[in-house]
Amino acid sequence: DQQVKQNSPSLSVQEGRISILNCDYTNSMFDYFLWYKKYPAEGPTFLISISSIKDKNEDGRFTVFLNKSAKHLSLHIVPSQPGDSAVYFCAASVASGGSNYKLTFGKGTLLTVNP
Amino acid sequence: NAGVMQNPRHLVRRRGQEARLRCSPMKGHSHVYWYRQLPEEGLKFMVYLQKENIIDESGMPKERFSAEFPKEGPSILRIQQVVRGDSAAYFCASSVTGDNQPQHFGDGTRLSIL
Numbered sequence: 001d002q003q004v005k006q007n008s009p010s011l012s013v014q015e016g017r018i019s020i021l022n023c024d025y026t027n028s029m030f031d032y033f034l035w036y037k038k039y040p041a042e043g044p045t046f047l048i049s050i051s052s053i054k055d056k057n058e059d060g061r062f063t064v065f066l067n068k069s070a071k072h073l074s075l076h077i078v079p080s081q082p083g084d085s086a087v088y089f090c091a092a093s094v095a096s097g098g099s100n101y102k103l104t105f106g107k108g109t110l111l112t113v114n115p
Numbered sequence: 116n117a118g119v120m121q122n123p124r125h126l127v128r129r130r131g132q133e134a135r136l137r138c139s140p141m142k143g144h145s146h147v148y149w150y151r152q153l154p155e156e157g158l159k160f161m162v163y164l165q166k167e168n169i170i171d172e173s174g175m176p177k178e179r180f181s182a183e184f185p186k187e188g189p190s191i192l193r194i195q196q197v198v199r200g201d202s203a204a205y206f207c208a209s210s211v212t213g214d215n216q217p218q219h220f221g222d223g224t225r226l227s228i229l
Binding site: 043045091103104 | 119121146148150155156157158159160163170171173174206208210213214217218219220221222223
């Protein structure tokens with residue numbers, strides 16, 4: 001049972017344009033969400049997170065939007081740069097519960113930013 | 116390098132052998148997590164440890180897998196009598212506390228079973 005779904009295995013955008021990566025979840029108990037970026041042969045690198053008490057969090061070129069009613073979140077990267085080319089993982093946890101450390105990951109979306 | 120350190124980066128074992136994967140957390144981090152990534156899949160939680168304590172091992176297979184985080188030294192993920200299905204990337208992460216803190220990951224150990 002895939003509780004965190006990233007339905008687009010890949011996404012290709014032009015340098016300078018906006019990249020929008022999407023993530024859906026089925027577990028209504030999830031209340032803390034994170035995005036990680038992963039280059040080949042490296043570990044995931046934390047990018048940005050959002051708590052369910054917010055609907056938006058911004059950090060430089062990265063913005064995460066959360067729509068709790070739709071159980072959907074998205075990561076916007078503006079402007080996209082070739083160095084952003086990587087696999088992006090969405091992850092979720094039940095922050096208010098006893099196992100808030102247990103991250104559930106999606107399968108990832110490969111973003112390619114073309115010069 | 117103050118990041119999470121994992122070794123070895125690549126490990127090849129024959130079926131039936133033992134695999135030992137090591138993880139040193141970031142400086143100042145006392146919470147360690149192990150995840151496994153199968154090909155074309157996301158990372159799956161295996162176990163959460165603090166020094167000398169296993170807090171949650173609900174994601175660990177019931178047999179052949181064990182983990183420890185001793186008072187001194189790195190955390191160890193041990194797989195006994197490896198089988199082909201154990202081939203995967205094993206990632207370790209650490210955090211300052213266990214509460215809503217981003218987990219910082221090492222570069223993983225890629226385990227291949229011949």
